[in-house]
Amino acid sequence: MAAADPPPSPPVRFGILGCANIARKVSRAILLSPNSTIVAIGSRSAEKAAAFAKDNGFPESTKTYGSYDAVLEDPDVEAVYIPLPTSLHLHWAVLTAKKKKHILLDKPVALNVGELDEILAACEASGVQYMDATMWMHHPRTAEMKAFLSDEQRLGKLKAVHSIFSYNCGGAEFLKNDIRVKPDLDALGALGDTGWYCIRAILWACDYQLPKTVTALRDAEFNESGVILSCGASLLFPDGKLATFYCSFLSNLTMEISVLGENGFLRVHDFVIPFNENVGPFYTNSKTKFSELSIGIEPSPSECLVKTELPQEALMVKEFSSLVKKIKDGLGSEKKWGVISRKTQVVVDAVKASIEKGFEPVEVVYQ
């Protein structure tokens, strides 16, 4: 280190609520990120928490608790990662904020925008940072794709977006009993779990403009308990842009975004989780014309490869932790992540409402 460099800041100290499978990946990310560490984990079983900490290489000093409350009471914990089932988010996120801990909240963030508003209000009242754990937002590829989409020459006016996120890793047992399809745990089903990403992708592509109308596609599929297993929707934007998505627990793992503009086209096939941790590809065409006699096209499509040293989930933690540091430095919290979360939730709610209204269009109201 050069003599003039400031001393490094101490890492942001995370506590984790629960031993969800996804917490293994995010724990690794917290430990990979240069400005964060793990100091506590709580589970309903202290033994389970201890085993989780050991199995996932947590620091030896990590405290393992037999309750979530104990994590929130621990004065050493500055920030909390919450990977609990969605129906528990309202209670635990609000409590976390009240305890003045910063919140990295897994998605779907809430069962509806009313719940999310309570969470965001609690964060605001306590002055803590809020971010949802939508990892792909933080891959450097996402910024490079956005640069393409924002380029008047290369993409031009955006006309249409389509996104798919589906996976099929369960079979009958999953579709009946997994947390993600239990009405008392994750009542939004595939819409909350996979549709969240599609909706976020559409809003991201549209510079977070909200659609004016959302119409669910006929038909959706449900399990015995009425939880959504697959659905889709079309979104109409004020300027005439049109977006569609399809999300599912019943189809092969697929993670696509296609964005069509007046002058160009962008597609990405692994937007949620890159096939390769260190490099994210995307594909573009611009000002494409049929060649002479219409027996081909000009110019050829381009592949763009975006490398990253840290996986996207570690970049997410790094960004979150740097925002926490800003608050500690007296610079206040970053509001944009709450705004983006809320817009995503508003559209999730509108899709659900449209399904419940028999696939009628729903006006999107953003207050």
Add this chain to the structure above:
Amino acid sequence: MAAADPPPSPPVRFGILGCANIARKVSRAILLSPNSTIVAIGSRSAEKAAAFAKDNGFPESTKTYGSYDAVLEDPDVEAVYIPLPTSLHLHWAVLTAKKKKHILLDKPVALNVGELDEILAACEASGVQYMDATMWMHHPRTAEMKAFLSDEQRLGKLKAVHSIFSYNCGGAEFLKNDIRVKPDLDALGALGDTGWYCIRAILWACDYQLPKTVTALRDAEFNESGVILSCGASLLFPDGKLATFYCSFLSNLTMEISVLGENGFLRVHDFVIPFNENVGPFYTNSKTKFSELSIGIEPSPSECLVKTELPQEALMVKEFSSLVKKIKDGLGSEKKWGVISRKTQVVVDAVKASIEKGFEPVEVVYQ
């Protein structure tokens, strides 16, 4: 040639109606195909016909006429390629059939299914072969993709299809004055020109099962004359399969099909016209799972490259000409191309009806 080989059949003798730009490509295909040749072309101007024949390397013996009627009266003409504006199809295709000439009819084949039924009835009455000029159907890639889609292991139950075909080659002048957007010439606009391919792709993927409901996506775009410049629709099938498409004259050239099944996924990015004339790629994933810690997937996607010696449009002409030969051999006509055309037109009509009904669902009736 080995002594035992039968003598080669004489080539099917084509006449061409008009000097449309697309006729250049199809003329080349007729001359490339081993079982066909061109013997006549008619235009409203004999000079134009003669210049077209010369510019496109037609055989020296080709007769050039100053009317379409003269082509149909020519006893040397066995088959007619009709690339006229859609509003002229009914008149000229029915007349062609009445003159006992086989018909290769460009798409969209008619303004509505009632017109197409008149054309098909005329072909049936005269015992002539009918085929629409949807070239990609004849690329060997199409059969290989179909093999993937039909494979219970690799794709499984088909769940969703999405297709896009758009191009943007005109600007204001095109959008106002091109044949493809003139209400008296091609009243179906982008729906007939580019939507035709998307709808065909969806029906092809679904084994030509018809949807039970078609709902146009809000909103469509129109030119001053009310001709569609961009639109989309969702199609619901009796077994719950869901398809969406987007077609446009207002966006960059894009030609996509995505097919999602329980066990797999297929995508192709140049389905209408392969980027490369000699090889058509497509991409598949099967039984894809997240890898340990969900930091990637297994197995990796596959690229499949399908080579073709003849371009797809020459394979189309070759197939058509072989069906003509079967009729000449007393084996009767092949009905499937009429059936496929008609189903495509039925869905085109349903999308148009849904747009006209304010984007309400339209039941598909197939009689």
